[in-house]
Every structure is written in C-alpha cells, then in structure tokens.
Amino acid sequence: xxxxxxxxxxxxxxxxxxxxxxxxxxxxxxxxxxxxxxxxxxxxxxxxxxxxxxxxxxxxxxxxxxxxxxxxxxxxxxxxxxxxxxxxxxxxxxxxxxxxxxxxxxxxxxxxxxxxxxxxxxxxxxxxxxxxxxxxxxxxxxxxxxxxxxxxxxxxxxxxxxxxxxxxxxxxxxxxxxxxxxxxxxxxxxxxxxxxxxxxxxxxxxxxxxxxxxxxxxxxxxxxxxxxxxxxxxxxxxxxxxxxxxxxxxxxxxxxxxxxxxxxxxxxxxxxxxxxxxxxxxxxxxxxxxxxxxxxxx
Amino acid sequence: xxxxxxxxxxxxxxxxxxxxxxxxxxxxxxxxxxxxxxxxxxxxxxxxxxxxxxxxxxxxxxxxxxxxxxxxxxxxxxxxxxxxxxxxxxxxxxxxxxxxxxxxxxxxxxxxxxxxxxxxxxxxxxxxxxxxxxxxxxxxxxxxxxxxxxxxxxxxxxxxxxxxxxxxxxxxxxxxxxxxxxxxxxxxxxxxxxxxxxxxxxxxxxxxxxxxxxxxxxxxxxxxxxxxxxxxxxxxxxxxxxxxxxxxxxxxx
Numbered sequence: 001x002x003x004x005x006x007x008x009x010x011x012x013x014x015x016x017x018x019x020x021x022x023x024x025x026x027x028x029x030x031x032x033x034x035x036x037x038x039x040x041x042x043x044x045x046x047x048x049x050x051x052x053x054x055x056x057x058x059x060x061x062x063x064x065x066x067x068x069x070x071x072x073x074x075x076x077x078x079x080x081x082x083x084x085x086x087x088x089x090x091x092x093x094x095x096x097x098x099x100x101x102x103x104x105x106x107x108x109x110x111x112x113x114x115x116x117x118x119x120x121x122x123x124x125x126x127x128x129x130x131x132x133x134x135x136x137x138x139x140x141x142x143x144x145x146x147x148x149x150x151x152x153x154x155x156x157x158x159x160x161x162x163x164x165x166x167x168x169x170x171x172x173x174x175x176x177x178x179x180x181x182x183x184x185x186x187x188x189x190x191x192x193x194x195x196x197x198x199x200x201x202x203x204x205x206x207x208x209x210x211x212x213x214x215x216x217x218x219x220x221x222x223x224x225x226x227x228x229x230x231x232x233x234x235x236x237x238x239x240x241x242x243x244x245x246x247x248x249x250x251x252x253x254x255x256x257x258x259x260x261x262x263x264x265x266x267x268x269x270x271x272x273x274x275x276x277x278x279x280x281x282x283x284x285x286x287x288x289x290x291x292x293x294x295x296x297x298x
Numbered sequence: 299x300x301x302x303x304x305x306x307x308x309x310x311x312x313x314x315x316x317x318x319x320x321x322x323x324x325x326x327x328x329x330x331x332x333x334x335x336x337x338x339x340x341x342x343x344x345x346x347x348x349x350x351x352x353x354x355x356x357x358x359x360x361x362x363x364x365x366x367x368x369x370x371x372x373x374x375x376x377x378x379x380x381x382x383x384x385x386x387x388x389x390x391x392x393x394x395x396x397x398x399x400x401x402x403x404x405x406x407x408x409x410x411x412x413x414x415x416x417x418x419x420x421x422x423x424x425x426x427x428x429x430x431x432x433x434x435x436x437x438x439x440x441x442x443x444x445x446x447x448x449x450x451x452x453x454x455x456x457x458x459x460x461x462x463x464x465x466x467x468x469x470x471x472x473x474x475x476x477x478x479x480x481x482x483x484x485x486x487x488x489x490x491x492x493x494x495x496x497x498x499x500x501x502x503x504x505x506x507x508x509x510x511x512x513x514x515x516x517x518x519x520x521x522x523x524x525x526x527x528x529x530x531x532x533x534x535x536x537x538x539x540x541x542x543x544x545x546x547x548x549x550x551x
Contacts, residue, residue, distance in 0.1 A: 170401040176383045183353045183372045184396045231429055232384050
C-alpha cells in the first residue's frame with residue numbers, strides 16, 4: 001500500500017490500518033455508522049418541529065431508568081436499555097400530558113421533568129457506582145461497544161429506517177400542517193407518539209457509544225447542518241445522514257491518532273461540519289449571501 | 299364527488315367554549331346542502347371556533363352538531379402555517395389526496411396529474427417544484443386553494459380566505475368558490491368584507507357569540523343587526539354566572 005500519502009504517512013496507515021488492526025475500533029465504527037443512518041433523519045424532523053432541544057432533554061431523561069437498570073443488573077445493556085426506554089417515554093409523553101392537563105407550556109414541563117430526571121439519575125448511580133461507572137454512563141465509551149450493544153444499535157437503526165420509510169408521509173404532514181392532519185383525521189397524535197418512541201430508542205442506542213451527554217450529538221448536529229444543504233425534507237435527511245457518516249468515521253480516526261476521547265471527537269467533527277455548513281452551505285449560508293451576484297430579471 | 303345530498307350541517311342548541319367561557323352560545327339552525335353562506339361578526343365572535351367544531355377539531359360543550367365529517371375540507375387561517383417549511387408546492391397540493399390515499403399508498407399517476415392541474419387552475423402553472431417559502435402570501439393562499447380542489451370535498455369551510463391577498467387573487471379565488479357552489483357543494487366562509495358578502499354570498503350568518511341573524515344576506519346585514527352584534531361582542535362580564543339556571547337560582551348561588 002504505497003503511493004498515496006499525506007504528510008509522509010501512507011493513507012492506508014492513516015485511514016484503514018487502525019480498523020484492520022483493532023477489533024474494538026471496527027465494532028465502534030460499525031456501531032457509529034448504524035447510528036448515523038437512522039438518528040439524523042429523526043433530528044431533521046425535530047428541527048422542523050421546533051423541538052431541537054427535545055432530544056437533549058430525552059437524553060437526560062433516560063438517565064434514571066438507566067441508573068435503575070444499572071442498580072439491578074450492573075453494566076448490562078439489556079437492563080439499562082429497558083430502564084432507559086421506560087424513563088425516556090415517561091418524560092416524552094409525560095411532558096405533553098402534564099402541559100395538556102394543567103394548561104402550561106410543553107417546553108416548561110419538559111424542562112422540569114428532565115432536571116428532575118437528571119438529578120434522580122445521578123443520585124441513583126452515586127449510591128452504588130464508582131466514578132469510573134459514572135463517567136462511563138455520562139460520557140459513554142465508544143471503544144467498549146460489546147456485541148449485545150452492537151446488535152441493539154444495528155437493530156434500532158434498521159427499525160428506525162423501516163419506520164421512517166413506512167410513515168414518511170404522515171410524519172411530514174403532521175410536521176408541516178398539524179391542523180390539516182387533524183381535519184383529515186390523519187391520527188397525528190399517533191404518529192407523533194411513534195416518532196417520540198423512535199427518538200427515545202435512538203438516543204438509547206447512541207447512549208451506549210457516546211454516553212448520555214453526547215448521545216444527541218450525532219442526531220442533532222448533522223440535522224441542523226443539513227438545513228444548509230437541502231431544500232426538501234428528504235434532501236435534508238440525506239444530507240444529514242451523509243454528514244453523520246463522515247463525522248463518525250473521521251471522529252473515530254481523529255480520536256485514535258490524536259489520543260482524544262472518542263464520543264466528543266465525533267461530536268466535535270459533526271460540530272465542525274455544522275460551522276462549515278452555516279458559513280458556506282448553498283442554502284442560506286453566510287458566504288453565498290455575501291457573494292453579490294447580479295439579481296435576476298424576474 | 300359523492301354525498302352532496304348528505305352534505306347539510308345541523309346545529310341544535312350548540313354551545314362551544316374555551317374553558318368555561320362560551321365562544322359560541324346556544325345556536326340552532328341548518329346549513330342546507332349546496333348552500334353558500336358567509337359567516338360574519340366582530341373579532342372574538344366565535345366564527346373560527348364554529349368552523350373548527352364543524353370540522354371536528356373543537357368539541358361541543360353542549361347541544362348537538364350533525365355534520366358529514368368524512369366529507370369536509372377546511373381551509374384554516376393561513377397565518378397558522380410554518381411557511382419556512384422545506385416543502386414544494388406540488389407536495390402540499392398532493393396532501394389533498396390524503397382522504398383517499400391515506401398514509402401509505404403511493405399516489406397514482408392520475409392523482410399526481412390532478413394535483414398539477416389544480417395548481418394550474420389556481421394560476422400557478424410551473425410552480426410545482428417551488429418551495430413554499432419563496433411564495434408571496436397570495437400565491438401561498440392559491441396553493442392552499444389548489445389543495446382544496448384536490449380534496450374534492452362536498453363541504454368546504456373557509457376561514458378568512460381572502461385576508462391579506464390582493465384584489466386580483468381574491469377575485470380569482472372567489473371565482474373558484476362560485477365554481478364549487480355551482481357544482482352543488484356546501485360552502486361556509488368566514489369573512490370581514492361586508493361589501494363582498496352583500497354582492498357575492500346569498501346567505502349570511504351574523505354571529506356574536508350568539509346568533510344575531512341567519513338567513514338571506516339582505517335581511518341579515520341590516521344596520522340594526524350589526525349594531526346588536528357590536529354591542530354583544532364588546533361585553534365581557536368578569537362575574538358571568540353559570541348559564542342554564544333559572545334567574546332566582548342564579549342569585550341564590
């Protein structure tokens with residue numbers, strides 16, 4: 001593998017050797033690529049629904065469930081996932097129910113619930129776990145992705161893609177014109193619930209690799225960046241997936257070569273792409289706006 | 299188009315509320331199949347709430363409401379929509395097929411053709427791929443009318459359809475309304491332009507929470523009725539009592 005090189009290092013060593021050499025890196029790569037296929041389109045819908053912060057709220061909201069699973073069964077993927085799913089759904093559905101029942105705003109109910117959940121989660125974990133486990137739960141460990149975790153990530157990713165393909169039209173309609181959806185008896189509430197379940201599942205899958213604090217990075221940053229690349233919901237979803245795939249691969253390599261923590265590396269790369277998109281993206285980017293091209297005649 | 303004969307809407311002592319405050323108070327009457335009715339009244343008179351209730355989007359607090367729910371198309375006030383949403387005109391219009399295509403079935407070529415034809419019928423030929431964010435208010439309203447065309451519903455409810463559009467657009471859209479009327483559809487439109495109502499709408503419901511008058515437009519839009527509507531809508535009683543009790547029971551409570 002000679003020939004192509006960068007700064008004297010053969011490209012093979014830079015880009016492929018780490019994965020060829022280390023099984024844990026390969027597993028991390030497969031897991032992150034699976035996440036990158038499913039989570040970003042959900043992020044696009046969250047952005048379009050003005051719910052960009054909801055994913056973050058859910059990522060914190062799953063913590064008490066994960067902690068409960070951890071207390072019962074230790075660092076077991078199954079126990080922590082089931083606990084996290086329950087807690088995430090309670091926060092997601094509970095916020096809507098509370099705001100409808102008491103007439104308050106939904107984002108206020110979400111904020112209250114997630115702060116409560118975060119405090120409860122950290123308290124629960126601290127009763128039993130040492131700081132190593134706590135940091136594992138908060139920051140994840142991409143390199144500790146074991147087979148059960150990998151199967152879960154791949155499974156959730158496949159399920160999400162199927163559900164999106166199946167429910168694309170109602171999701172777009174419910175997002176664009178909920179009033180019309182209600183008048184057409186499109187069962188908007190049901191689709192919204194399905195969508196929230198998918199978001200919680202993907203946050204859970206991401207939590208295995210990236211931890212609760214970084215879990216939504218791969219979901220939201222590519223989605224926010226995709227606005228500058230696509231003019232339709234579908235176009236944005238494709239752009240977001242592409243950005244997430246690239247960020248996963250380069251984030252892992254960056255973390256390997258520079259000895260950085262993996263989760264934050266991936267999220268940092270995704271964040272870099274967002275900055276770049278906001279600057280130079282063809283749709284509403286800052287630089288294309290500054291380029292004064294002559295206006296059209298009509 | 300089917301079910302025109304069943305397209306009447308009957309209200310029986312209907313009361314709609316926001317919380318406990320009445321938005322529409324004890325209204326009874328019938329919109330006959332094929333009728334073209336303007337609903338006028340001051341702001342806060344319950345006009346939009348009544349339309350939403352007929353479309354099944356607002357529950358009846360008391361009384362009865364009989365309407366062919368499967369056969370209704372509603373045009374809400376356009377301001378309620380997110381115009382920055384990344385969607386093309388054609389995609390918006392194609393949602394009009396929802397009642398037939400549902401959530402999953404792919405649209406047939408004939409249905410896509412119908413959506414394109416609807417766009418040209420509202421004067422937006424060549425706008426198929428345009429994102430709705432790039433449209434003017436009037437053009438966007440035309441897109442929503444194209445969606446109504448595609449919906450092909452026997453009952454059409456329009457909530458302030460000509461607000462904030464120029465006179466040319468209003469005239470074009472009004473022509474569509476008359477075309478629908480000619481096809482025997484039942485049409486209810488919330489409007490503020492009384493001159494327009496006098497000229498173009500055979501029947502009128504003057505609403506100020508309670509129905510002030512309901513019938514042929516000329517008999518409804520009298521100066522006396524309009525004064526009455528204004529008086530009723532300006533009253534806001536902070537100590538309003540529960541409705542429906544006899545007067546002596548109210549004072550005892």
